[in-house]
Amino acid sequence: MYHTGYQEQMSHWPEQPVNIIIQWLKAHSSSLVVADFGCGDARLAKNVKNKVFSFDLVSNDPSVIACDMSNTPLDASSIDIAVFCLSLMGTNFSSYLEEAHRVLKPSGWLLIAEVKSRFDPNTGGADPKMFSKAISDLGFTSTLKDFSNKMFVLLYFQKKGKENSTRKGIKWPELKPCLYKRR
Numbered sequence: 164m165y166h167t168g169y170q171e172q173m174s175h176w177p178e179q180p181v182n183i184i185i186q187w188l189k190a191h192s193s194s195l196v197v198a199d200f201g202c203g204d205a206r207l208a209k210n211v212k213n214k215v216f217s218f219d220l221v222s223n224d225p226s227v228i229a230c231d232m233s234n235t236p237l238d239a240s241s242i243d244i245a246v247f248c249l250s251l252m253g254t255n256f257s258s259y260l261e262e263a264h265r266v267l268k269p270s271g272w273l274l275i276a277e278v279k280s281r282f283d284p285n286t287g288g289a290d291p292k293m294f295s296k297a298i299s300d301l302g303f304t305s306t307l308k309d310f311s312n313k314m315f316v317l318l319y320f321q322k323k324g325k326e327n328s329t330r331k332g333i334k335w336p337e338l339k340p341c342l343y344k345r346r
Contacts, residue, residue, distance in 0.1 A: 180276035195243035201250020233258035273320040289336035
């Protein structure tokens, strides 16, 4: 039911963030291994040549691995790119990002697309600077912050080469829940 509601909501957006991420991946080497956290219908895996591990809490597709995104079956430092495309939904989203850090290789990429309202402090959303700082404290360097789209933000980070994250004591801002609006 969740996936149906999600697809209905996204069908009204003029641009899909997953398509921007697909374009980004196609502009990079197809040999890079990707983990798609909260993949939904696995659209990313179906549209790129890369090896993609597709994870979601519920799987309606045999290519999707059903699991808690804070505990994937991937080995440490085994992935080149971790993607969260409209998937930081749980209140424990920080544990999802910690798992991405664990599975990413040094200098690996963390690509996040999220609903813009979740990063608008004027309407109860998280302060994007605080969110970026928390991810930096986890062991990443910010490489792109794109707030130009009306519906979503794009945040790209690269894992620092050496393991120097603090992990404990990171101050994670609260991300307000996404509410689907009937249109």
